[in-house]
């Protein structure tokens with residue numbers, strides 16, 4: 001493969017089969033989707049804070065879905081739905097995993113490319129297609145899908161129930177079906193590549209934690225995404241061909257529908273069989289990235305390498321048997337609820353182990369405060385803040401009263417939304433030189449980090465209180481119940497933080513695109529890291545290494561090893577005489 | 583307010599570009615010793631900010647939280663909740679100090695070597711086993727509460743009430759003298775029989791349909807929940823009770839009200855909360871508000887999901903019985 005065939009513009013930049021180019025394509029697409037998703041959240045936060053106020057912003061963007069600058073309830077729900085869908089799937093699944101698995105798997109295991117460059121390319125273009133369809137769905141006359149990112153039927157099945165369940169929902173389902181196909185192709189490729197294409201000496205027990213995380217993430221994806229696909233297909237049947245998988249006994253618009261015998265609860269099972277693993281599909285790659293960035297910048301081995309691998313595997317395994325914790329109050333048998341409480345709270349153990357290990361990695365390090373490092377530290381903080389409240393909702397008894405309130409919204413944004421985004425930022429700042437041969441501006445990185453973490457906590461910490469006050473989520477406004485009138489102040493505070501935090505992402509965008517062309521040129525190994533990706537030339541080539549593939553002699557974490565006078569020993573350096581392998 | 587934000591955004595963008603176009607900026611883009619020092623100190627400052635934020639929220643926003651539970655089961659819930667919260671806050675308080683303090687303390691210094699500390703079997707055991715033990719306790723305690731709350735077989739002389747959801751309102755039906763609800767299905771919906779009660783079922787005749795939910799204090803209530811169109815969720819936060827309403831299926835929940843509406847209105851927390859709410863309302867020129875228990879819809883169900891209201895009134899049992907006696911039965915309603 002290293003012998004070069006002639007590249008045209010099209011094969012190099014568009015239908016590229018090179019994993020590094022595909023990685024960048026994923027990243028840019030993810031960023032564009034992220035801008036849309038975050039912008040939507042800013043719009044609906046305006047509505048929550050100032051429900052009856054007219055905004056020119058809303059007037060300008062929402063067309064027929066607003067009246068004099070005030071959005072309609074339907075479009076509010078649509079914005080929330082598409083925001084959730086885009087953030088979870090398009091930004092934090094494809095954008096995060098797609099970017100970094102593609103970039104790092106071949107480079108960190110010492111392979112020339114993915115196992116199948118062609119399938120990898122197909123995977124990206126399917127993702128692109130699904131993104132386009134999702135964006136097109138925003139312009140459907142009756143509005144895009146609006147039954148929440150969880151698309152529970154019957155609401156998602158009946159256009160009579162909400163207008164977004166017409167053409168908007170159809171496009172949502174088509175888009176997601178294509179997305180799932182993309183994700184499966186990607187995941188299979190990652191798995192095969194990690195298993196088969198490791199270079200000489202790269203034993204599984206020498207893989208950087210990032211690769212372990214991507215590898216296990218891909219496995220969870222392969223196990224769970226098909227189930228969502230089947231749920232989506234059955235839903236399409238119910239919607240279009242009159243079957244009754246999820247529907248039964250429905251009276252709407254003055255008449256009884258023919259559906260009989262189906263159950264929405266079945267859909268919930270199928271959805272969450274993916275939906276819960278999905279949050280780990282989102283967070284595990286971020287964990288891998290953070291482990292890597294933290295070790296490099298602490299100039300210390302990651303603490304408890306084997307325990308970290310063990311906990312990734314434990315989390316992955318447990319993540320497939322906890323989905324019922326989203327369904328404690330759906331009428332599911334209470335005994336089954338007990339089982340899910342048990343498995344769910346067990347996940348706290350490997351998660352706690354990871355958090356302790358990161359903290360211990362910082363301990364007595366020599367921390368290099370690069371922007372990527374700041375984001376990694378921020379990740380641990382938000383992951384813990386969001387994670388501890390998992391003990392409340394994972395406990396079936398306590399979930400009764402906070403289920404579907406803003407407490408949940410606060411919890412999952414911190415533990416998976418903000419954390420995973422932090423992991424993604426850490427990855428971008430850290431591997432930007434590998435992608436573009438240049439460094440991002442440091443000062444802007446600092447500003448970006450501090451504004452982002454302050455505003456993230458400013459939005460999502462007070463949000464717990466709104467939820468504990470009993471306010472349900474997905475409410476167009478909460479002034480319909482005077483009981484909630486005293487929450488308005490808090491909502492205004494949160495919205496202001498959200499507007500500032502969202503806008504601060506412009507700093508990142510400016511820095512990112514500027515640095516692609518004008519950033520300071522990077523050396524081959526700017527962060528002095530041990531892993532293989534930094535042994536390739538700065539000017540990326542097809543095939544990654546110009547000559548022979550590197551040979552690996554040690555694990556990825558020989559930082560500040562006693563007895564060595566340099567503070568890092570690349571994985572390609574043979575053990576010195578008398579040196580103990582770590 | 584918004585203008586201020588626009589200005590802020592403009593400043594952000596401007597400074598971004600100023601920084602980027604600063605061609606004389608020959609600084610390295612990799613953290614220097616000064617950066618490590620500065621950012622490490624900022625980590626410490628952030629720790630203080632974060633603690634201040636948390637303390638501020640608890641101090642300022644505790645007033646909006648739900649008052650003590652108004653049901654017997656809710657009291658158990660509250661105890662479990664408090665135990666869990668204390669545990670969580672304890673862990674959170676310690677972990678955040680460690681994260682940010684270490685980030686400050688070990689900020690990079692040139693020439694210092696990090697300690698090569700890759701593993702410790704002992705530490706790993708400690709922080710696997712400690713959470714395991716704590717969680718085991720929490721799981722056992724939590725499940726015992728869960729089983730207590732969901733098990734309705736031990737309730738004595740429960741009142742049976744159907745709560746019926748539809749886009750976008752609630753109805754309810756008491757089981758009547760026989761304390762058994764008649765069958766219901768959407769296929770029986772006709773005219774005034776809006777809940778689709780099967781009138782050929784003898785149990786239906788004495789059922790009592792209502793639009794306002796009254797509950798007797800001290801008597802267990804079993805709710806049977808139905809929906810006629812999409813998913814809804816009957817959420818009664820003051821009683822720590824919630825259950826989804828699923829079309830095609832009857833779900834159930836139960837609790838024993840322990841405080842009448844009147845009593846709750848005199849609850850210290852509610853008095854303060856209502857006073858605060860009324861101040862806010864007065865400023866906006868809105869009518870004063872009086873506390874009532876809430877029934878909220880808590881599963882996205884369409885445009886007016888945010889506004890599915892039904893009043894809940896808890897009374898002494900004698901008052902409740904008097905009220906119920908004034909209501910017509912299904913047989914009477916349908917005959918008309």
Ligand code: HEM
Nearest residue numbers: 041080081084087088148149409416417473474475498502
């Ligand atoms: C500027 C940053 C963000 C803000 C201000 C924000 C705000 C919100 C709010 C207030 C809701 C709840 C609305 C409701 O239930 O009525 C929401 C929903 C949601 N958000 Fe975000 N969010 C942000 C970023 C993210 C990120 C990074 C993720 C990634 C996981 C995310 C994922 C979701 C999901 C999955 C939902 C649920 C959608 C649904 O209810 O169907 N958000 N967001």
Ligand SMILES: [Cu+2]
Nearest residue numbers: 276323325326
């Ligand atoms: Cu889950």
Ligand SMILES: [Cu+2]
Nearest residue numbers: 814879883890
């Ligand atoms: Cu509803």
